Amino acid sequence: MATLVAPPNHSPVEDAEALGKAVKGWGADEKAIISILGHRNGAQRTQIREAYQNLFQEDLIKRLESELSGDLERAMYRWILEPAEREALLANLALKRDEKCYQVIVEISCVLSPQELFAVRSAYHNRFKRSMEEDVAANTTGHLRQLLVGLVSSFRYGGSEINARLAQSEADALHEAIKKKNESNEEIIRILTTRSKTQLVATFNRYKDDHGIAITKKLSDEGSDEFHMAANLAISCINDHKKYYEKVLRNAMGSIGTDEEALTRVIVTRAEKDLKEIKDVYYKRNSVHLEHAVAKETSGDYKKFLLTLMGKED
């Protein structure tokens, strides 16, 4: 369930007028901007962007970029986009960073549904005039490249059928491949990039039943290079993306300071989807409410905005 609280009836024109007032003159009225956009769903935000363009002959996104700053600006910029466009942007930003971060690439490829991933690839074409896979491929080499390009390009079957014999034989194949280390990465790549999610979860369960250890644990025991880390992330995202996001949030608010980028990413991308359940997982794991943790780690209008998206006014 979503945490976003959006009224079913809103007037895009009135919202656009109110936003026009909030960005007028010196210094924007951040609270007004948050109280409007932090309570509108994707379709509503798109209507507001259109109404704003018509009223003021100006792109609302560009205007907000120039009026806001810091973490709030980045969070609002991500929030206001349509989901597919936002994920395409996040992927591109991850690929352009100096310190390459493949986590976002794996996350988008493995958490989204096959149809959603395809929508992101289309949005990537429109926005960057290139394919997502060619940018991934140009930034990587070897087995890591094979794995990431395969994940990004996947269009998994979405049905709920499970082939138990296949789960057994591929759990065995994964076991052999992990033991042989880098010799047999190709089998790991083939299985992780092509099978349906339902089938893969059955395979991972089979693995755990047969070997008494989670495949992610075994993989990280055997290697800590980029390939092993990416394979591990992919398995976590496919296995249970809510648990995966709980961990991202926990690490983002860990002892070595706050990772605002990860915090913003998870809250903005999940607020309209299943942040409610992720909050529950977080509470079970940490005995702290996610809102309290976020409130402690952030401040000012950025904090206000994140809490608003989480359905909690501060």
Add this chain to the structure above:
Amino acid sequence: MATLVAPPNHSPVEDAEALGKAVKGWGADEKAIISILGHRNGAQRTQIREAYQNLFQEDLIKRLESELSGDLERAMYRWILEPAEREALLANLALKRDEKCYQVIVEISCVLSPQELFAVRSAYHNRFKRSMEEDVAANTTGHLRQLLVGLVSSFRYGGSEINARLAQSEADALHEAIKKKNESNEEIIRILTTRSKTQLVATFNRYKDDHGIAITKKLSDEGSDEFHMAANLAISCINDHKKYYEKVLRNAMGSIGTDEEALTRVIVTRAEKDLKEIKDVYYKRNSVHLEHAVAKETSGDYKKFLLTLMGKED
């Protein structure tokens, strides 16, 4: 341009009734079936299937399968399907053959537009309850697998931009990779599976200008294993698919007997698209009209059907 001659106004119900008459009793009226279905486009054929189902509570495809036989049956079965469903079927048949034939996989992946290829992948899900890439991956190994899975999974950027510097650097990279033989196949795979078609054609032209030899010629000089053959096919399909189809037709009607499967495939899949231009290329290359060659190599109702799709009544 298409060669198919289809009247804009037709009555699906009248067509379905006429087909019902043609398959009634002992022995079907092949000529009547050909004269109807051989003159209807994809949307019209789908309407006829629906009308037939409503009228007779029976699947027209299944009925035709039981009434027709041999090459005509196979050609009609392929023709009557929607393009994406047909290509999914052709891919699946190619993967199930004992003597593996990757030509069809490469052809579908590289001739179709990115959006069309995605429609085929969706149709494959619906029909076979698996992804096309998982069947390709399960049937292949090594570099051939990487290449084929990459081609099948590609969603190339479809714009017309050319980056001349990139064309130069990747023409150089391809040259180095081909020289080093199997050591550097991964660069060939990366370039062929991710770049836009427009960009790739620029790269192949750059290669020819720099080295005085077509990259396909160089590739087949350096290796004749399955990987090299598949890479070569991919380049031919991307470079000029009409020339590619001319060659498929020429080989299908070569000196060692007729390859009805290839002949049917090209005529059925291109009759509604660009068989007119392929006929022109064929005539230029062979000084024989394609219709004459087909008429010489085939016979009976099968011949009549192919000629009808080519816009030529015999």
